[in-house]
Amino acid sequence: MTAAELIAVAAFAGGVFSQAFPAFGVERRGAPVQAFVRFDNKKIRLRSQIYEPDYIIVQDSSLIGDVNVFHGVKPGGIVIVNTEKAINYPIPEGVNVISIDATSIALKELGLPITNTALMGAFVAATGEIEFSALEDALKQRFHGDLATKNVAAARAAYDFVKGAA
Amino acid sequence: MMEIMEGSHAVARAVTMCRPQVIAAYPITPQTHIVEALAEIVANCELDADYITVESEFSALSACLGASAAGSRVYSATTSQGLALMFEVCFNVAGMRQPVVMSIVNRALGAPLSIWNDHQDSISLRDSGWMQFYAEDNQEATDLHYIAYKVAEDHRVLLPSFVCFDGFILSHTYEPVDMLNQEQADSYLPPFKPYHRLDADDPISFGLFASPDYYQEFRYENDQALRSAQDVVASCGREFGEMFGRDYSGLVEAYRLDDADTAIVAMGSLCGTVKDAIDELRDAGKKVGLLKIRSFRPFPAEEIKSALSGVSRVAVLDKNISLGSKGAACLEIRDALYGSQIPVLGYVLALGGRDVRKKDIAAIVDNAEKGRGDIVYGLREELLK
Known part of the structure; x- marks a missing residue:
């Protein structure tokens, strides 16, 4: 949910309307959850969940196989997976899967396995939907001092990784 | 200034700017983020209010009732089972004509237990004498708090008010x-x-015993106050629009309704999805419009009758059900249009948080065109065998 909120904040900072919401009710750490983000040039009125996403971020690759994390993604869509190993799962045709070890990046930059900001850096690099500077603004709104610097560094490392791999 | 934030936090900030002097609330999902935020705001001395922590929703609203009777502007927030526990106090607050404002973060009622959204909680307090406003988005959810206080405290009204917005769908x-x-x-x-207040130097009593010689007149006056609140809601909504550019003078709001064959009637966040669905249906050549009910109490029957006078059929969407009967809005609309030849078809949907998509709205319009209504829409037949 934090990643979805941050993407919405970054998109808004970049000059578009955005909306982020969770699809679960029980907010507890560790439970599998879904969160959705929309952004648009005009005010967003639609409230339904997203069934055909343009982009998917999978924060925990151990879900792959238990849950069809690729459900509804269209050809040309991008799926960013946090994983340290290759994905051993059939990928829908025309879908671009980007694997990134966001956990290691988070451990290195933050000292904690909290992958939200690294995955956002990867998202910004992979999709080009948001400028990195808007992401940086969003992170500095959410975090302060040393924590802001560390989170921006995690986002930057993931951004550079994806840009380098492309 | 446009800012992006969670619905609950936007509401907590709006409530802060309404300067309540006493806040009493008990946390319950999905209302929790509001009262947590307010507790922090009071603790940081950003709002000069007494924040009373209580052991239940019954006590929360009882504390608000007492503080309001003593002459304070008060605030609470709850949802679902919490509101159910306030049932008795709700009738007392309205009967004693105290202008309490309370956010209802709409959630289904148990059993079975559900933390997800529908409108059963506030609708079940329909007959209590509280005003009920429903927000389509977080902008309305915040704006309606200022308006609710202004209307509630107007000496022509003196009634409490719910500001209802959908749990998770808006709050989170x-x-x-x-x-x-x-x-x-x-x-x-x-x-x-305050019009009257408890004052040791000039003692009066609220909520006394009324014998059969008096009780009915109290209820009549309560009813009259709620009915005549319509004009005050309209004027306070208009004034808000003149000052800040967002007009709330209508107790209902029409969307692409002028030449519509099928009118959809809905309340709350569902209206946004309905508007997008209507744009697509219009592109496909179907004349569909929306009448959004923002104020369910007072209920603007005449305004609704006039808005719907030109349509061929009305499809009413209810996120609630009066078991053994129909959805609450459907019954009201049918009553408002009594004597006209316009068919009113009811659709109960989205109970306990079931998602509503644009294609569901299209399917309901299709049902309405075929004269098929008064159903619970979207049942999973395989679960009913």
Whole structure:
């Protein structure tokens, strides 16, 4: 949910309307959850969940196989997976899967396995939907001092990784 | 200034700018983020209020009732089972004509237990005498709090008010909201001037015993006050629009309704999805429009009758059900249109948080065109065998 909120904040900072919401009710750490983000040039009125996403971020690759994390993604869509190993799962045709070890990046930059900001850096690099500077603004709104610097560094490392791999 | 934030936090900030002097609330999902935020705001001395922590919702609203009777502007927030526990106090607050404002973060009622959204909680307090306003988005959810206080405290009204917005769908959603600043809020909402208040130097009593010779007149006056609140809602909504550019003078709001064959009637966040669905249906050549009910109590029957006078059929969407009968809005609309030849078809849907998509709205319009209504839409037949 934090990643979805941050993407919405970054998109808004970049000059578009955005909306982020969770699809679960029980907010507890560790439970599998879904969160959705929309952004648009005009005010967003639609409230339904997203069934055909343009982009998917999978924060925990151990879900792959238990849950069809690729459900509804269209050809040309991008799926960013946090994983340290290759994905051993059939990928829908025309879908671009980007694997990134966001956990290691988070451990290195933050000292904690909290992958939200690294995955956002990867998202910004992979999709080009948001400028990195808007992401940086969003992170500095959410975090302060040393924590802001560390989170921006995690986002930057993931951004550079994806840009380098492309 | 447009800012992006969670719905609950936007509401907590709007409530802060309404300057309540007493807040009493008990946390319950999905209302929790509001009262947590307010507790922090009071603790940080950003709002000069007494924040009373209580052991239940019954006590929360009882504390608000007492504080209001003593002459304070008060605030609470709850949902679902919490509101159910307030049932008795709700009738007392309205009967004693105390202008309490309470956010209802709409959630289904148990059993079975559900933390997800529908409108059964506030609708079940339909007959209590509280005003009920329903927000389509977080902008309305914040703006309606200022308006609710102004209307409730107007000496022509003196009734409590729910500001209802959908649990999770709005409360937990981040989206842009144009927040007033304190100066703007103060210029719109003056300090609370109680009509009567408890005062040891000039003692009066509230909520006394009324024998059969008196009780009915109290209820009649309560009913009259709620009915005549319509004009005050309209004028306070218009004034808000003149000051800040967002007009709330209508107790209902029409969307592409002028030449519509099928009118959809809905309340709350569902209206946004319905508007998008209507745009697509219009592109496909179907003349469909929406009448959004923002004020369910007072109920603007004449305004609704006039708005729907030109349509061929009305499809009413209810996120609630009066078991053994129909959805609450459907019954009201049918009553408002009694004597006209316009068919009113009811659709109960989205109970306990079931998602509603644009294609569901299209399917309901299709049903309405075929004259098939008064159903629970979207049942999973395989679960009913």
